[in-house]
Amino acid sequence: MPTAIVTGATGITGHAIVQHLLSSTTPKWSQITTLSRSQASTASDSRITHKTLDLQSSASEMKDSLASVTGEYVFFCAYLARDDEGEAAEVNGAMLRNFLSALRATGEIKHLKRLVLVNGLKQYGVHLGRAKQPMHETDPWLEGGDWPPNFYYTLQRILRDAVEDEGDGEKWDWVVTYPQDVIGVARANFMNLATALGLYASISASLPERELVFPGNLINYLAFNCWTSAKLHAEFCTWAALEPKAGNQAFNVVNGDTESWQNLWPAIAERYGAKVPAKMFPGAELKVPSSKEQRYNGFEVAHTVLPTKPPIAEEADKIGLKGLFDGKDDHSVVHQQIDTTKWAQRPEVVKKWEELRDRFGLDQSVWDKATWGFLTFLLGREYDCVVSMSKARKLGWTGYHDTKDAFFETLDELEKEKILPKASELQK
Template sequence: MASAIVVGATGILGREIVKELSRNPEEWKTIYALSRSKKDEYPSHVVHKHIDLLSSADQMAKDLQGVEAEYIFFTAYLQKDTEQENWEVNGDMLSNFLTSLNHTKTQRILLVTGAKQYGVHLGPPKNPLLESDPWLPIPPYPPNFYYRQQTLLHTFCAARPPIYWTVTYPNDVIGFATGNFMNLATGIALYAAVTRELTTTTNKEKLELPFPGSPTFYTRFDTFTSAPLHARFCAWAVRDPRAADQAFNVVNGDAQSWVDLWPRVARRFGMVVRADQFSKDKTGGGGGGGGWEWEEGCAGRRELGGAPPVGVVAEEVGLVGAGVVEEGGVLEQRVSLVKWSGKGEVRVAWERLAEREGLQRDVFGKATWAFVDFVLGRNYDVVQSMSKARAAGWTGYQDTWEAFSDVFDELEEAKVVPKIR
């Protein structure tokens, strides 16, 4: 039997790794769940340990005396205001943690990163995204803390054979964790529930759910990562020799678009999508004071600026002068949820809904609306290939809509949104 350490155990991805490992006590005799606070109840073979990743390596070493394991999963992440700050803080957290532990038993360290590896936050990438794609040079591109973390990990393991590393690149994660609201499904569910509450008061025959993001992205493609699927991948990869010293995309295995998903979201919350929802000549539909479509007070548009990631391979693939490199990426919101969530009538509707349905009152203010705006507002595809993982022996798959539906069920049970059906 093996033991494991999961760092960031209360996050959306870390929580699922703890749950996945704990289902197999015959394989995992002890699981150390490390976080600043304890937000979950654990089985008897899961040991929660407090850790402050912003503390020094010496302090962490004191807090983690007696904690060692064959397998380490590092899922922690701290969002800062600038990429330089992200580089410094997240790199330091990993460096200090690695320094603090006794590694006499360690065989593999798995680091969870994400699709920012490919610069998808900077503009159009080269699709599909492959693990062999070149890292974006710094400069002209901004610092990418995933590069620093991976370099630190590679160096650490190379100096301590036979410790091996594995890295995962999930994208647009679908999951739920208590008290953690950087979650696409939570933002969408709250938007749908409050929109339903608003439109119910208008006495319309049909309740309409306007897509708040980019009309361009509505028909483009994205690849998502189910948090439980990612956990199963990590449990497989951390012990498989074929995954040693390798990085992998970890997405569901399908490519999805909101033209398929959004009508399902609407139906799930008892609403419909209006046939001409993207017409610039129409107003009304939806709620919140009238005029959802291209409303002056709620719409948003921003050019990402700088060279898009696809520019790194533009000469090689023949895209110089084709427009995609020169034009870059755009974020546009038909309804910016950052602006929408701050409107007085929206706040009143949420308070009314939360009071009537017994919901968690503070979740609306904690939702990461800017994150949802970004995910839905891009004007370019993000498609990650799973070919490398398949070739290594991974066969897992998750239907993306089913992943969303499962999380919506969890949100209902946790009293984050009301039960509509």
């Protein structure tokens, strides 16, 4: 029976992987070591051993923390967000490099068979603007020139170099995953798309108008996107860990369907007992919004022109689009007709949150740590994010999860954890 080590075990992806390892019967995992800096894994099972590990410490310090840790498969889900891309590459690169050095120092790397590293769609520069659609694992890395550093590239190079420099008795490889806008839940982790979305919907449905207005822009509302269920991603990671042909490769991991807010938003409104306004984008046109356009009924807008040319510019010549994305006016835009960060500061919104908090016994940290800026980007970008799963499918991966179901299941779980108010009781 295989054994596993999970770093970042209390985060959304790490928590889902631990839960899946525990529930798996083919194979049955005999030992799972969870690693995190502070909070222990919430899983209760005799096969779980939790160790405190500060991945920002040196390799020698990690060696002491990992002295008795062993596992054939490592699921590396930990990362630290930094506003500066160069700093993100430096910090996260040091974490992975020192972790591998510590495993080598303890001798446990000789038991390692495969390391699965969780990255994401920053791989394709979706944080910088429109990418070529759909995105494939063979798309070029965005490096050199005006492109900012990308810590995913740093991590992948560290893995490649480590495998090439394997010492005596070492024989392991790696897999990298690229999930997109992960839908999941982890206790005491409020940095979550579903949490911010659920708060926005809960409060909107509880205000007198009971309207659920899409705070982003019309182009985003009509765009097509892919999402990743944390549960499906966990299934993929265990499949990829054990699939012989997957070694030393990177894979997109999305649910397997293509969805759009024009379909999801009315369903979410119905779940919360709210209505979608008949004219939700007053004065909007099917074009990239300017800083003053698409303002809903006097709300403040959020408008940002992204600082670099969009990633599609890297391949524009090859696909017949030369010169279309080279100028300042061709940069992608993030535009919310309702700035959700400022919306969350409105007196009537704060008052309603406090009422719901007290009524449902919610933690104030849910509100204080809600990632409104992340929601601004996801709902405000004016381009599609569609991902190909062909590479994994060709190797035999058949996993699928309906995106609407993933959202609803996650919202249900967040309600059970008392992170969100119960939608079914909002109107009582």
